[in-house]
Amino acid sequence: LQQLRDTAVALEAETRVAEHETASAGQRVGRLEQQAAEAEASGGRLAEVSRRLTGLPLLRAECETLDRLAEAHARRQGLAAQLADVRNHLASVEERIGRLPAGASVETARLRTNELRVSLTVVTLEAEGARTAWVRDAQDARTKRQGLVDHYQELRNQRQRLEKAGPEGDCPTCTRPLGTEYENVLGLLDRQMEEVVTNGNFYKQRIDQLQNEPPELDELDRLRLRLERELSDATSELGRLEAQAQDAAPLGEERKRLLARVAELDAAIGVAPVAYDEGRHRQVTVGIHELEPLALEAERLRVVGDRAAALREELSVARRDKTAAEAQVVVLRSRHAELGYSEAGHQAAQAAATAAERERREAEVALARARGESAAAAEAVHAAERRRQEWKVRERDSTATALDLGLHQELDRALSDLRGELNAALRPDLSDLASSFLRDLTHGRYTELELNEDYGTILLDDGDPKAVISGGEEDVANLALRLAISQMIAERAGQPLSLLVLDEIFGSLDEDRRAAVVDLLRSLADRFPQVILITHIDSVRDGFDRVIRVGLDVASGVATAHDEPVAGHDVAA
16 A cells, blocks of 8 residues: 555655646747747847938047047146146245245354243242241251250240148258248249249240241242243243254155156146047947947847847757647656555544554553563662661760760769869869969068969958959059969979960069069079060060060061170060
């Protein structure tokens, strides 16, 4: 059935091709018949067109002559326009040459400029000298007045102290009691204060006088500004004259070149004008444009007439091809009818085959699904057995871990108890050491320091805890505790610690306690051979053996360090 269908489809395709060839042959026959008819009628039309084209060759020859004359006329007009431009440029150059300055004008302007520059320099120096003297006098007056103000304040403070102390007070000069000289000393101070006030008023008036610039300085400034303007104008004029003088040689060369160009253009233009008739040129061009379509038609008619015999032969061949194609179409249609092929029967058979194939594929899919489910069930059984074995192993590990955890918790409790007992045992000794350091640091002001359970410091004042302590006292207590801890570590280790580092311990201490800290650290040389202190307090630097100053170079952003050696022992900061 499929082979019969393929044969029928092939015959239908051949029939469509034959029908297309028949239609193409019919169109070709029609086109050739039309061309043959046009060829038969082209003879008479060609004779008529040829008579109308008899004057075209003469018009074309005349048009070529007029084209050459038009080109020569346009070239002559272009040269005339160039000549006019060159002459205008030449007139402009000659005008600029006429405006050029003489050599004496340039030299006069140069001398004037130099004179003004010298005058401006002299006036500027005088103004700067006068301004410097004015500023110096004003600054000197302010400095002296400020010194008198400070002296007056010192005298007034001294008088107030004397008045407060009374006759029993000490003399500020000999430190003996004033007694009967009390009034005399007060009078002396009053006279000195009056003298200071008088001198201060003088310098205040002097400062007021020097507040504004002196008139002669203002006059010098106005003269300087006028000379600067005149110098600027003279410099501009000199520059303009020098620039014009520099243009003399180029302008002369430009004038020679333009004169040569004028002569060249005059020679190229000539004397006799070109005999060109623009109206006749336009008329001839229009006549040629009107006859060109007829010339094209004549050429086409000659080609058609020459192809008349060939067209008749092509028409005969085309008619035979058309007849053969029509006969082929009839034969193919007859063969297709003899096959007895039915498209409906073929589609029904094809649908039955498709349904059978679909049922076969569905059966294969069901078989594959059943095999997959069987394999998955087997894998699930193996996985369940594997998880059961893993659970048994984890149960054994959990039991062992619980035993280890109980042991570790018991050890942790024991270590915690031991740590508490050790801390409780160390606290009294550590308190005694810290109290010893505290006595040295406070010069006996505080003698006892206790530690609570959290090792917080408690100062005792006459055996009672001090409720409120200052920041400096707290820092001293913490320092004493740090030193005590360091010493205890050294003692328990059986050898002294080679290095002790303390950072910023002087910030909240007064000078006495700072000195006490330095002395105490020196006394610990047998316990701490080397002590390093980090501090920004300069007042304690004299108590150190070596000072290393660390700074920052702002320009490069790099830290710097340099030694500042001092005499002493093994204490460094």
